[in-house]
Amino acid sequence: MDVKIGLIGKGNVGSCFLELLKKKENYLHKEYNLRIIVIAIYEYDGALINEKGLDLDKIISLKERFREHKDWKDNIKPIDSMQKINLDLCIDTTPTNPDTGKPALNHIIDALNNHIDVISSSKGPFYLKYKEIHELAKKTKTYIKYEATVASCVPILSIKDSLNGNEITSIKAILNGTSNYILSRMTSEGVAFSVALKEAQELGYAEADPTLDIEGYDAAGKLVILANELLNWSKTISDVKIKGISKITPHTIELAKLEGFTIKHLAIAEKDILFVEPRLIEKDSPLNIGGTLNVIKLQTKYAGPIIIMGRGAGGYEAASAILNDLISIQKLRKRSIE
Amino acid sequence: MINLEVRIPDTPGCLIELIKPISNNGGNIFGILHHHDKKINNMIPVNISFELNAKLRERKLENIKDELRKSKIQIDKIKIGIEQHHFVVILTGHVFDTDVVDTIKRLASKKIKVSELQAKLTEISEVSDVKLKIDLPESITKEEMIDELDKICEEKDLTLIRS
Numbered sequence: 168m169d170v171k172i173g174l175i176g177k178g179n180v181g182s183c184f185l186e187l188l189k190k191k192e193n194y195l196h197k198e199y200n201l202r203i204i205v206i207a208i209y210e211y212d213g214a215l216i217n218e219k220g221l222d223l224d225k226i227i228s229l230k231e232r233f234r235e236h237k238d239w240k241d242n243i244k245p246i247d248s249m250q251k252i253n254l255d256l257c258i259d260t261t262p263t264n265p266d267t268g269k270p271a272l273n274h275i276i277d278a279l280n281n282h283i284d285v286i287s288s289s290k291g292p293f294y295l296k297y298k299e300i301h302e303l304a305k306k307t308k309t310y311i312k313y314e315a316t317v318a319s320c321v322p323i324l325s326i327k328d329s330l331n332g333n334e335i336t337s338i339k340a341i342l343n344g345t346s347n348y349i350l351s352r353m354t355s356e357g358v359a360f361s362v363a364l365k366e367a368q369e370l371g372y373a374e375a376d377p378t379l380d381i382e383g384y385d386a387a388g389k390l391v392i393l394a395n396e397l398l399n400w401s402k403t404i405s406d407v408k409i410k411g412i413s414k415i416t417p418h419t420i421e422l423a424k425l426e427g428f429t430i431k432h433l434a435i436a437e438k439d440i441l442f443v444e445p446r447l448i449e450k451d452s453p454l455n456i457g458g459t460l461n462v463i464k465l466q467t468k469y470a471g472p473i474i475i476m477g478r479g480a481g482g483y484e485a486a487s488a489i490l491n492d493l494i495s496i497q498k499l500r501k502r503s504i505e
Numbered sequence: 506m507i508n509l510e511v512r513i514p515d516t517p518g519c520l521i522e523l524i525k526p527i528s529n530n531g532g533n534i535f536g537i538l539h540h541h542d543k544k545i546n547n548m549i550p551v552n553i554s555f556e557l558n559a560k561l562r563e564r565k566l567e568n569i570k571d572e573l574r575k576s577k578i579q580i581d582k583i584k585i586g587i588e589q590h591h592f593v594v595i596l597t598g599h600v601f602d603t604d605v606v607d608t609i610k611r612l613a614s615k616k617i618k619v620s621e622l623q624a625k626l627t628e629i630s631e632v633s634d635v636k637l638k639i640d641l642p643e644s645i646t647k648e649e650m651i652d653e654l655d656k657i658c659e660e661k662d663l664t665l666i667r668s
């Protein structure tokens with residue numbers, strides 16, 4: 168089966184996805200009888216378009232100079248082009264404004280309205296307009312998947328399908344690698360918050376403006392998606408009680424240690440309340456993970472806790488989640504046709 | 506803590522009859538006091554204190570009373586003490602400048618007792634970190650304690666870190 172796709176955003180995740188697609192070309196064909204044809208790659212200022220299929224090898228080799236490719240056209244917007252070229256699936260990997268969800272939100276709405284299935288790695292649209300997006304997808308009979316939005320490659324949204332016979336009652340998680348790295352360094356080295364932050368920035372784990380990570384907004388967005396998806400809640404980010412970690416000092420951590428605790432920036436969904444805040448946890452708790460890792464503990468009704476951990480960021484990590492979503496959607500499409 | 510005042514015959518083996526039902530029901534015995542000086546009609550008053558699992562306390566206590574009655578041990582009085590829960594929280598910010606005594610008093614007025622305080626200070630003008638050990642009677646839930654602490658912390662611009 169041929170699937171014509173359009174990618175919006177050729178940044179880190181978008182480029183890794185194209186590379187992964189090339190690497191997995193034979194596998195996708197052999198295992199799922201899928202031929203993925205990338206016919207459009209949109210950027211904010213134009214697009215690469217070839218309705219017969221873009222030459223991915225060439226585009227990948229051009230790296231940041233992809234606008235030099237013969238298929239590049241200036242000033243093309245996804246909204247104007249996506250229906251004309253008859254896309255089956257649209258993959259959005261653009262950044263989002265945390266207050267409005269744009270531009271990713273617009274891309275998602277435009278694609279769904281045009282009856283095009285969507286995969287997105289941008290979380291903003293889902294922590295702001297989760298319900299509306301799902302209602303639109305239902306109305307337009309399209310599929311929407313967004314595994315990469317929470318903990319990147321860690322399959323925490325799709326785990327729901329494996330727990331249909333159980334019931335998830337609450338969630339405790341570490342969903343931001345930057346704040347976890349900072350707290351881990353403060354704990355192991357006894358350094359001040361500002362020192363650990365600077366180190367994280369030097370290593371590329373923290374942005375030049377780390378506010379969204381250290382003040383808990385990024386984790387709160389992911390928590391909303393988790394709670395809506397796994398607990399069937401209907402929340403937005405404004406429902407989360409958010410506290411950051413910037414006021415934690417080495418002394419705070421020392422006092423916690425004296426009682427056998429450590430401090431972690433936890434994202435918690437329980438009893439209809441959502442929190443992101445620094446919490447004391449037992450030193451030997453499975454949530455006490457170091458570095459930039461993410462961990463999610465699901466409390467279940469019939470099987471106690473289930474814990475899943477892994478790398479919560481990275482281009483290839485997110486790309487692998489997107490590719491998995493793509494395969495899932497094609498399986499659903501196939502089933503709906505049969 | 507539960508305290509039983511009973512009377513047992515002053516004959517060997519009778520004390521075992523008192524202890525058995527308590528330990529059979531998971532009781533953790535803290536102390537036994539014999540009042541030999543108050544012996545009347547060969548019966549000695551005994552005071553025994555123990556703790557039971559909070560969740561099963563009522564049911565277990567009924568079992569103990571039944572078993573004691575069967576062994577012909579007379580119960581004179583049962584005193585059930587208030588169960589305490591212990592919590593650790595850390596406050597960071599200007600904990601002293603914002604009157605830590607007032608903080609403790611306000612908690613106490615809601616039956617939330619601070620039993621221990623440990624502080625780490627840098628400069629007098631800088632923020633400090635204070636660890637509080639809190640005893641909570643059974644009548645107050647952890648959520649109610651957190652609500653109270655949250656209120657105070659918001660008012661005094663302190664950060665609360667809890668388990």
Ligand SMILES: NC(=O)c1ccc[n+]([C@@H]2O[C@H](COP(=O)([O-])OP(=O)(O)OC[C@H]3O[C@@H](n4cnc5c(N)ncnc54)[C@H](OP(=O)(O)O)[C@@H]3O)[C@@H](O)[C@H]2O)c1
Nearest residue numbers: 176177178179180210211260261262270288289480481485
């Ligand atoms: N990187 C990760 O580890 C990771 C993991 C999971 C999820 N995500 C999410 O995935 C998304 C992409 O992340 P990334 O790391 O790939 O970011 P990135 O490197 O900044 O890539 C985003 C790309 O989108 C382009 N873009 C911006 N506005 C656009 C518009 N209106 N139309 C089309 N393209 C537009 C950007 O162009 P310019 O740069 O030229 O502006 C850039 O090429 C983000 O929402 C991120 O939160 C990232």
